[in-house]
Amino acid sequence: MNRKKKINSVLKSKLKKANAKLQKSNKPRYVSKAERALLEEKQAAEQISTDDQKPTE
Secondary structure, eight states, rough: OOOHHHHHHHHHHHEEEEEHHHOOSSSSSOHHHHHHHHHHHHHHHHHHHHHHHHHOO
Protein backbone atom coordinates (compact mmCIF):
# COMPACT_ATOMS: atom_id res chain seq x y z
CA MET A 1 0.00 0.00 0.00
CA ASN A 2 2.78 2.45 0.86
CA ARG A 3 4.55 1.89 -2.45
CA LYS A 4 1.32 2.55 -4.35
CA LYS A 5 0.63 5.67 -2.33
CA LYS A 6 4.15 7.00 -2.90
CA ILE A 7 3.95 6.46 -6.67
CA ASN A 8 0.55 8.16 -6.84
CA SER A 9 1.75 11.12 -4.79
CA VAL A 10 4.78 11.57 -7.05
CA LEU A 11 2.62 11.47 -10.17
CA LYS A 12 0.10 13.90 -8.66
CA SER A 13 2.84 16.35 -7.73
CA LYS A 14 4.28 16.21 -11.26
CA LEU A 15 0.81 16.87 -12.67
CA LYS A 16 0.30 19.82 -10.32
CA LYS A 17 3.63 21.35 -11.34
CA ALA A 18 2.86 20.91 -15.05
CA ASN A 19 -0.56 22.57 -14.63
CA ALA A 20 0.94 25.40 -12.61
CA LYS A 21 3.37 26.20 -15.45
CA LEU A 22 0.47 26.48 -17.90
CA GLN A 23 -1.36 29.11 -15.83
CA LYS A 24 -0.88 32.75 -16.78
CA SER A 25 0.72 34.89 -14.13
CA ASN A 26 -0.79 38.26 -13.18
CA LYS A 27 2.58 39.50 -12.05
CA PRO A 28 4.09 42.29 -14.16
CA ARG A 29 7.36 41.56 -15.97
CA TYR A 30 10.46 42.45 -13.96
CA VAL A 31 12.26 45.53 -15.23
CA SER A 32 15.81 45.97 -13.99
CA LYS A 33 17.13 49.23 -12.61
CA ALA A 34 19.30 49.77 -15.70
CA GLU A 35 16.33 49.25 -18.02
CA ARG A 36 14.22 51.69 -15.99
CA ALA A 37 16.98 54.30 -16.30
CA LEU A 38 17.10 53.80 -20.08
CA LEU A 39 13.33 54.13 -20.34
CA GLU A 40 13.40 57.33 -18.31
CA GLU A 41 16.12 58.76 -20.57
CA LYS A 42 14.10 57.90 -23.68
CA GLN A 43 10.97 59.48 -22.23
CA ALA A 44 12.89 62.61 -21.30
CA ALA A 45 14.38 62.81 -24.81
CA GLU A 46 10.96 62.33 -26.41
CA GLN A 47 9.45 64.97 -24.17
CA ILE A 48 12.17 67.45 -25.09
CA SER A 49 11.77 66.69 -28.81
CA THR A 50 7.99 67.10 -28.64
CA ASP A 51 8.41 70.39 -26.80
CA ASP A 52 10.72 71.60 -29.59
CA GLN A 53 8.23 70.61 -32.28
CA LYS A 54 5.30 72.57 -30.81
CA PRO A 55 4.47 75.54 -33.05
CA THR A 56 4.95 78.97 -31.52
CA GLU A 57 2.30 81.59 -32.02
